[in-house]
Amino acid sequence: MSDKTYNGWTNYETWRVNLEMFDNWATDGEKVSADRLEDFARDYIIDETEGKYVSLTRDWALAFISNVNWHEIAEHINEANEEG
Secondary structure (H helix, E strand, O other), rough: OOOOOOOOOHHHHHHHHHHHHHOOOOOOOOOOOOOHHHHHHHHHHHOOOOOOOHHHHHHHHHHHHHHOHHHHHHHHHHHHHHHH
């Protein structure tokens, strides 16, 4: 069995989504949940995909985020916000 981790994260998808969507995401002390992060990312994808290839682009993006470990990102954000 090969190691699927990426830069200390569960996988490439988790690392990439955290880096590009949630890096330095401040919550003013409010804890963030995995469900809230997933909803945010899903809504962003749906809102931003337009044009001729909308269903293909949207389907690829939604498939990509289906592999994200949302709990890991939420824990990372919550710990970073507690540290200040």
